[in-house]
Amino acid sequence: MNNYDLIVIGGGPAGIFAAGFAAKSGARVLLLEKNRRCGTKLLITGKGRCNLSNSEADPRKFIEVFGRNGKAFLTALYAFGVSDVVEFFEQRGLQLRIERGGRIFPERGSAADVQKVLDGFIRETGVELLTDCQVSGLQIAESRVVAVQTDKGEFFADNFVVATGGLSYPETGCSGDGYKWAKQTGHKVLAPEPALVSLQLAEDWTVELIDFNLKNVRIEVRQNGRTLTERFGEAFFLPTGIGGPIILDMSAAIRAALKNGPVSLRLDLKPAVEAELFDKRLQRELAAHNNKDFRKSLAGLLPKDMIPLFVRLSEIEPNKKCHSVSKAERTRLLQMFKGLQLQVSAVGGFKRAIITSGGVALTDIDMRSMRSKQLRNLYFAGEMIDLDGPTGGFNLQVCWSTGYLAGVSAAEAL
Numbered sequence: 001m002n003n004y005d006l007i008v009i010g011g012g013p014a015g016i017f018a019a020g021f022a023a024k025s026g027a028r029v030l031l032l033e034k035n036r037r038c039g040t041k042l043l044i045t046g047k048g049r050c051n052l053s054n055s056e057a058d059p060r061k062f063i064e065v066f067g068r069n070g071k072a073f074l075t076a077l078y079a080f081g082v083s084d085v086v087e088f089f090e091q092r093g094l095q096l097r098i099e100r101g102g103r104i105f106p107e108r109g110s111a112a113d114v115q116k117v118l119d120g121f122i123r124e125t126g127v128e129l130l131t132d133c134q135v136s137g138l139q140i141a142e143s144r145v146v147a148v149q150t151d152k153g154e155f156f157a158d159n160f161v162v163a164t165g166g167l168s169y170p171e172t173g174c175s176g177d178g179y180k181w182a183k184q185t186g187h188k189v190l191a192p193e194p195a196l197v198s199l200q201l202a203e204d205w206t207v208e209l210i211d212f213n214l215k216n217v218r219i220e221v222r223q224n225g226r227t228l229t230e231r232f233g234e235a236f237f238l239p240t241g242i243g244g245p246i247i248l249d250m251s252a253a254i255r256a257a258l259k260n261g262p263v264s265l266r267l268d269l270k271p272a273v274e275a276e277l278f279d280k281r282l283q284r285e286l287a288a289h290n291n292k293d294f295r296k297s298l299a300g301l302l303p304k305d306m307i308p309l310f311v312r313l314s315e316i317e318p319n320k321k322c323h324s325v326s327k328a329e330r331t332r333l334l335q336m337f338k339g340l341q342l343q344v345s346a347v348g349g350f351k352r353a354i355i356t357s358g359g360v361a362l363t364d365i366d367m368r369s370m371r372s373k374q375l376r377n378l379y380f381a382g383e384m385i386d387l388d389g390p391t392g393g394f395n396l397q398v399c400w401s402t403g404y405l406a407g408v409s410a411a412e413a414l
Contacts, residue, residue: 014382166356
């Protein structure tokens with residue numbers, strides 16, 4: 001029988017929540033997933049640990065990270081907030097904990113354990129799941145969706161939720177199908193762009209530092225002699241560039257800035273110490289190693305394996321005695337610790353972007369229910385919509401909240 005109360009397209013976090021909570025409300029629900037299993041992308045989030053949400057419990061503060069679009073998210077966040085997410089998973093046996101920056105992770109488990117809970121939720125609520133099912137389009141009649149067309153036939157329903165995700169990590173099945181269907185049905189779709197993505201740098205020495213996390217550093221984004229934005233926190237070098245939480249959070253601003261000309265980064269490895277004080281620290285280190293080679297003087301300031309690179313970049317002769325290091329050379333060394341210059345050559349693409357910015361315009365969605373303003377029985381949820389925030393669990397909360405609201409709204413509309 002191919003007739004349902006609700007059909008949900010997309011078996012990610014938003015789709016599973018929409019399907020499960022609609023079924024829990026009494027709807028007969030079919031969940032369609034193109035992959036062999038649900039949650040393919042979820043399994044790689046947070047480096048496989050899955051940052052479920054953020055502990056900022058005040059909804060009005062929570063939405064600030066989404067900028068001008070944040071207010072539109074309030075209803076969904078009030079409907080299913082951070083405490084609801086914690087309760088949902090802990091009631092099903094997955095204990096959570098709060099880590100640095102308010103990030104909420106499984107206490108001992110991983111993304112696979114999160115997905116097990118979601119798989120169990122589908123079974124628990126009686127959702128009919130059809131995997132390996134490729135949806136090719138929506139069938140429209142009289143301003144309503146009447147069916148979905150798939151490689152396994154047509155399926156009919158009273159209501160539909162599209163939660164197909166964005167374009168990031170295409171190997172997980174994210175191909176932007178939902179954006180195409182939204183455009184075809186008259187919705188405004190803001191151009192999707194990679195978001196929360198690493199940077200490529202002109203410098204070729206980053207490969208030598210890929211084993212080191214840069215904790216508690218400050219990075220400024222510079223263009224035409226002025227600072228555009230800056231962040232304090234964690235970053236790390238990659239074989240061809242730089243990544244990490246603070247880089248990801250600045251990547252959208254950097255992408256926009258690159259359209260206007262060259263962009264550089266200024267890396268402060270010792271942000272807790274003013275330049276003048278750190279210069280005195282350098283003088284003390286050099287004095288303490290007065291008659292030793294310069295290459296042996298940095299052990300108190302850097303990890304052992306980073307020293308050869310710093311010696312090389314400083315252009316100070318490695319075997320030069322510390323007492324012979326000039327003020328100009330010391331100033332150059334100080335600049336490396338307090339303002340290492342890096343040239344951005346490109347911002348990464350969808351292949352490794354954590355999320356997609358853009359999507360179905362919020363003005364085309366009734367954000368009190370997640371229902372389309374164009375088609376009265378169509379709902380959107382998750383990364384499909386034009387709502388994206390920084391790292392720290394904010395984007396998964398969008399999936400939980402909008403998925404929940406779309407599912408219960410669709411069930412109530414029956």
